[in-house]
Amino acid sequence: MNLDADVYMNPFFPKLENPQWYDYNPQTLRQFRHWLRGDGPYAGNAEDGVPDLSSYRRKKCLTLARVSKLAKKKFATWADVQPPRQFLWHVFLSRTTPRWLREYVHFTKNPWIALWAQFRRHLVQLHYDELSQWVAETGIPSDRIYSSQGFMEPTIRLDPLAERIDSPVKNYDTGGASIEGACPKNGHLGVIIYGQCATNNIITESKTSLFNEFRRNSAEWAVVEHNTGNLTRADFLGSYADAYRSLRDIIHYGSRFVSSMAWNGSPGEQHGQPGFLGYTSLRRSPLEAAMIDIMQARAGLPRQARLWTFGAGEHVDSDGWLVNGEAARPVRVSCLLLGTHSPQESITLDSPPELAWPLSTGSRILLKVHQPSAAQAVRVKVSARSENGLWREISPFTPFSALPQTASCLTLEMPACSWSAYQLRLTLVNLPAAGLALNVVALLPGQA
Numbered sequence: 001m002n003l004d005a006d007v008y009m010n011p012f013f014p015k016l017e018n019p020q021w022y023d024y025n026p027q028t029l030r031q032f033r034h035w036l037r038g039d040g041p042y043a044g045n046a047e048d049g050v051p052d053l054s055s056y057r058r059k060k061c062l063t064l065a066r067v068s069k070l071a072k073k074k075f076a077t078w079a080d081v082q083p084p085r086q087f088l089w090h091v092f093l094s095r096t097t098p099r100w101l102r103e104y105v106h107f108t109k110n111p112w113i114a115l116w117a118q119f120r121r122h123l124v125q126l127h128y129d130e131l132s133q134w135v136a137e138t139g140i141p142s143d144r145i146y147s148s149q150g151f152m153e154p155t156i157r158l159d160p161l162a163e164r165i166d167s168p169v170k171n172y173d174t175g176g177a178s179i180e181g182a183c184p185k186n187g188h189l190g191v192i193i194y195g196q197c198a199t200n201n202i203i204t205e206s207k208t209s210l211f212n213e214f215r216r217n218s219a220e221w222a223v224v225e226h227n228t229g230n231l232t233r234a235d236f237l238g239s240y241a242d243a244y245r246s247l248r249d250i251i252h253y254g255s256r257f258v259s260s261m262a263w264n265g266s267p268g269e270q271h272g273q274p275g276f277l278g279y280t281s282l283r284r285s286p287l288e289a290a291m292i293d294i295m296q297a298r299a300g301l302p303r304q305a306r307l308w309t310f311g312a313g314e315h316v317d318s319d320g321w322l323v324n325g326e327a328a329r330p331v332r333v334s335c336l337l338l339g340t341h342s343p344q345e346s347i348t349l350d351s352p353p354e355l356a357w358p359l360s361t362g363s364r365i366l367l368k369v370h371q372p373s374a375a376q377a378v379r380v381k382v383s384a385r386s387e388n389g390l391w392r393e394i395s396p397f398t399p400f401s402a403l404p405q406t407a408s409c410l411t412l413e414m415p416a417c418s419w420s421a422y423q424l425r426l427t428l429v430n431l432p433a434a435g436l437a438l439n440v441v442a443l444l445p446g447q448a
Helices: 026-037 064-071 098-108 111-137 210-217 240-252 286-297
Strands: 002-005 146-151 190-194 222-227 258-260 306-308 336-338 346-350 364-369 379-385 391-399 409-413 423-429 436-444
Touching: 002 111, 002 190, 002 222, 026 064, 026 111, 064 111, 111 146, 146 222, 222 240, 240 286, 240 306, 364 423, 391 423
Parallel strands: 002 146, 146 190, 190 222, 222 258
Antiparallel strands: 306 436, 336 436, 346 423, 364 409, 364 436, 379 391, 379 423
16 A cells, blocks of 8 residues: 655745745644644644644754744744745755855755754654554555655755755755655655666765665665656666666665556657657566566565676676675676685675675575586685674685585575674685686575
8 A cells, every 4th residue: 555655845836936835824834833842732732633743742842032043033922933935946056156155055054944844854754654544544554554755866966865854954945855754653665766766876865875774764665666767858768787776776675565667658669759758668678678587586585585696688787796895897697707816815705785684593695606516625704794894704714515505506504693794795715726607696584
């Protein structure tokens, strides 16, 4: 069940010259004042059908004197308190001028504007919470309920999108949207992503990846609308590489499902023709081809498993792995050739970061190598890095000959630990003179 899609405080205006910064109806202004001072429904004193909002009460409530100081305006009574009503569009329209710089700093550092931005994010959060509550009360399980919030990549002139309710104010109207505010109490985060957002390739407030922030806020998040096309460029068709990386990361960061946009979709072969809409293209598109290849490659694996095949189809990819500190360079799909000048030398393979892989009982690393019988003397050690940056050895050097083997797949059983691996490192020694062809790396989850 998907909740109301793209919930914003109406940031869509017909003209930049005449912006309107919603919402200023009397009930919203009344709620804003209650929210600032922490009374009324925020103190559990609900009336006139207003719900109890005490669980949303601010940690630091404000006095009228404090509000006046923040707004730099003398309010005689609470009824006089008004939020800011001007949005400085020239903040990013004239960014090269000294005036822009002064006004930008003034705008983003203005605590009164920041409070209004936080309140608007709170209203969006409250809306999703209430929607999820109403749906849950019909008998639909909460684990089947998802929000549907859209997230657009910021352009070069715009700040990163808001992650938290109390995120800093942005140099554009976010409409009250935030990642935290799109996580309903009786459900999970559902995201709408296109273009660079869909490929997990944007700058974020936290400096981690966008999908990592989705997972951090809602472990069972999902992609309720998706395409690698660009919403601002109808003629653009996402590539196979875009689709492969997008779907790989969506799976690896724990998304519960992905639903691709195909409303009245333009078939891939119509690319370049009048009326083509790349962001609705699925049938016979690179996105569909990558989807099929990835589903076939993952057949039989549990949803929580991580799988790196170093590309698919005709696309070769490092999959984020490093070899001796540099990006892996597979010679072809499912073939990362590893070699050293002498058997005594070692090779380190570092996995992509942000794994959040629990080292629980029964967790395993699978290595598929070419001709494992010729590599029996190879020894492998496994280390893991926690999120704080500390590397620890979790499995000592073990020869390939001692590992359980099925066909060409070697299994490394991981000891149970009380923490999750942010990143893994495989250290290999005694490689054959001809090198070692690594085809696939997989992580299989253990017992929860």
